[in-house]
Amino acid sequence: MSRPASVTIEHVAAAAGVSRQTVSRVINNGPNVKPAVRIRVMGAIEDLGYVPNLAARRMGGARSFLILAINDRQRTIDNWRVGRGNDWVDQMLHGGMLTCEERGYHLLFELIDTDPAMARAQMGRVLSALSPDGVILTPPHTENLELAQLLQARAIPLGRMGSSHMPDGINAFMSDFDAAGAAVAHLLALKHRRIGFISGSAQYAASLERVRGYEEAIARAGLAQAEGFVQYGDFSFDSGARAAACMLSLPAAPTAIIAGNDEMAFAVLHVAADRGLCVPEALSVISFDDTPGVRFSVPPLTAIRQPISALAATVTEKLIAASTGTPMDGNFVLPFELIRRSSTAVCAA
Amino acid sequence: MSRPASVTIEHVAAAAGVSRQTVSRVINNGPNVKPAVRIRVMGAIEDLGYVPNLAARRMGGARSFLILAINDRQRTIDNWRVGRGNDWVDQMLHGGMLTCEERGYHLLFELIDTDPAMARAQMGRVLSALSPDGVILTPPHTENLELAQLLQARAIPLGRMGSSHMPDGINAFMSDFDAAGAAVAHLLALKHRRIGFISGSAQYAASLERVRGYEEAIARAGLAQAEGFVQYGDFSFDSGARAAACMLSLPAAPTAIIAGNDEMAFAVLHVAADRGLCVPEALSVISFDDTPGVRFSVPPLTAIRQPISALAATVTEKLIAASTGTPMDGNFVLPFELIRRSSTAVCAA
DNA sequence: CAAGAAAATGAGAGCGCTCTCAACGCCCAT
DNA sequence: ATGGGCGTTGAGAGCGCTCTCATTTTCTTG
CATH class of the missing domain: 3.40.50.2300 (Response regulator)
Structure with missing residues (x-):
């Protein structure tokens, strides 16, 4: 209540009857402070509503917080x-x-x-x-x-x-690798055999990890890697739409598609609707990320939730x-x- | 390239052959610095890659930025x-x-x-x-x-x-008032006569403004304010669903609903689907906010975009x-x- | 119980900047 | 010329904190 603008460490020191330095030790949880003193100082801090000033702490040569x-x-x-x-x-x-x-x-x-x-x-x-x-x-x-x-x-x-x-x-x-594997496993459990993957930009290590995870899961299931079942987008709706269109035009089109992010998954949904493909009856879709909007798409997307x-x-x-x-x-x-x-x-x- | 950790104002002053204070004037765009000196100092700043330290500026008694x-x-x-x-x-x-x-x-x-x-x-x-x-x-x-x-x-x-x-x-x-009015006007132009409004929490002045805007627009159109056409939710999906269910159960249910935010509008969509009401054929919906997910709902929502x-x-x-x-x-x-x-x-x- | 070690405390300097104020130029009017 | 006034510059102090190091107190231990 004193002067709200600036209670400094000096005020606390005076109130607690110790030196500036001891107060500093207390607020920094430093060692070598007698328990009784520590309590007294903390009391003074409480009473005065003291809050250390960040800029000053930084200036003191310490951390900037x-x-x-x-x-x-x-x-x-x-x-x-x-x-x-x-x-x-x-x-x-x-x-x-x-x-x-x-x-x-x-x-x-x-x-x-x-x-x-x-x-x-x-x-x-x-x-x-x-x-x-x-x-x-x-x-x-x-x-x-x-x-x-x-x-x-x-x-x-x-x-x-x-x-x-x-x-x-x-x-x-x-683990992007495992996550892609889990997505594939989920689809395999649903009897899907033709699973496509729309990756995000290849410049991201995470994208490549996911592709690897996908490919290895496919291989482990004893499935052949079909031509055109892996496409690269750039995380945008349009790129996802392009990839989906491409994939769904294949002679033996996939019955399930995993998309590298939600936006591209939305695009898959869109393209599927355009072609009269019902999701999930005719096409299953899984997305990566699980951002807020995903719950409200039609149908709501099954997704890998990134924590x-x-x-x-x-x-x-x-x-x-x-x-x-x-x-x-x-x-x-x-x-x-x-x-x-x-x-x-x-x-x- | 010198010592990347800390080029201080002092270094710049030395390099430019002026005092600390003059450099300070330059970086603060202060008055009373000879153009030639200003240029010289700015050159030194550039050369040394000097960036004023925020904590120090704050300590100097000035702004914290x-x-x-x-x-x-x-x-x-x-x-x-x-x-x-x-x-x-x-x-x-x-x-x-x-x-x-x-x-x-x-x-x-x-x-x-x-x-x-x-x-x-x-x-x-x-x-x-x-x-x-x-x-x-x-x-x-x-x-x-x-x-x-x-x-x-x-x-x-x-x-x-x-x-x-x-x-x-x-x-x-x-203008929440005008925005609600615009939403109503849009629906009136589409020949709707029974328009409901699901407001957000009444504790927000903005919510009340919107209700006012809605009511006044309805009145100005010469329409009577129907019982139960204004419901209060709390911006949550559930509250929106409750309000929508309530409204759509009315003997003369609204043919259009304005929702106080996107989330509640999604709920309206959901309730409508449950009751076999096609949007927009049987029910028009407008939401407030226009957050990212809105584009991907089915159908995509007409919305008041808050800037x-x-x-x-x-x-x-x-x-x-x-x-x-x-x-x-x-x-x-x-x-x-x-x-x-x-x-x-x-x-x- | 002395003497040394360890713990607890305080004193002083300094972080990089801006503040205030004094000192320096410079140009114009007289 | 010569003083007043203004634009320009610099010197010194201080912001609130932590750093290092010296000093005092307390606890060991022989």
Whole structure:
């Protein structure tokens, strides 16, 4: 109630009858503070409503308590232009922010261009300005090794979401390989023999992993890999529609299609409707991601749910740990989930 | 290339042969710097790749270059739990962040509880820790006047998104009244005479505005206000379904329904399908918001598009202006859009 | 119970910037 | 010329915190 604008560490120190430094030790949970003193200081903090100022803490040479989440600028702009959301953001907010909150950190979203030169410049600027304690890269920046180097040069812990097989950093992802396998297994169990796969852009390691998982599951089932059953799109509706049209025009068309993301799965649904193919009676469809809209498509899509919130939470947590303690890189494989809805059924053929 | 970790203002000053203070004037676009000197300093900044450190600038007693965007914690958690996204976040990211970027500011999302006591405490903590230059409130916190007071006490500019008729602050919103009127007008033009309205929670001023707009448009058309044609939900699917079921069970059921958000509109679609009512042949549906999933419902929904990105951009811009120059409150009414898709058609009855 | 080690505390400097204010030029009017 | 005024520059202090290191207190242990 005193002066709401600024209760500083000095006020607390005075109130508790200790030095600034002791208060600092208490708020940082440092060692070597007598229990009685600690309690007294915490009492003073409570009474005065003291909250350490982040900027000052950063200036003191310590941590900034800032975690940067890097999203793609182009994608954000493009998605908006076509009325599409960035399905990751809100879930990242959930997982990342709640984790930050617990630890007194703050999550800061930044947009960075896809173009490597731009990305480098922007990243450098942001790092200098904010001096974050950790940076989370999301696709497509996960694949940008130059950014990783930039961070390494400044000794800033790096995390990635949804990207596996990276040489460094903290990487949280689901097993794309297994997820594709699970999708195939689900369809095989429904007696499907002709299963198509519409992959996302081949430039993403995750896409290739999924294709591998698909192919291996097909092979393991003793099925031959049919010509044209794997198509590459770019995650967009149009590319999905093209791929679906192509696949469904095959002499022996697939009776089930797995799409690399929800948007392309919607496109499959659309193309199927155009051709009078009922889903799931005449064609089963599985999508990857399971973003919010999926529940309301007709029929609602069976989908592989990517645990985005959990990925964000994991990366954030490890990043904070890395920034305080010893650097600890590593891979964290989080479970996906196959959500069964109404777009898959027993093969009629 | 020198020492990537920290090029400070001092280095630039030395390189340009001027004092720290002059460099400061240049980066802050201050007056009273000779053009030749300004150019020389900017050259040095460029050469050294100098980026002012935000924490230090804040410490200097100046701005923090941080804009806080407050979202509801409960809603974020709940939405996630039911697999729903927070449709606002990604669009806010688009509008707010791009605006911040231009001005060298940063957008920081924070979650705050709905409960007033919690909200007050959390807000106080965040303000002390971050000392932002501006705060953006989103629903439901827009309605919390206590938060507004808290900000006023600290002289931090306040903005609100999607909330009208507020006594203070910078408020950007669409005309909910007009939007509801436009929805009604669209249906009237399609010869509908029995039009229902499923409102969101009555605790939101925006909801009431929409009901007012609806009622006035109905009255202006010379139509009587039928019993049970206005129902209140809480923006959830279930509440929308309940309201729709109720309305469609009326002796003289509406031939068109306007829903207060997309989620409730999906519920109307669902209930209609259950009862064998074809949309749009037997029932026209219009929704509010036009979030990404709307395009993929069956049929795709005709909707009032809320300009969330533009709202965020406007509030952010005005907030930055307010924090630098004179405090300037005011209302900024942004245009909505009626997006015609396939859920509305000429009345068959 | 002394003496050394370990724990607890405080003092001082400094992080990178902006603030205030004093000092320096410069141009014009007298 | 010569002073007042303005535009321009720099010096010094300080923002709130943490760092390092010196100092004091407390606990061991022979």
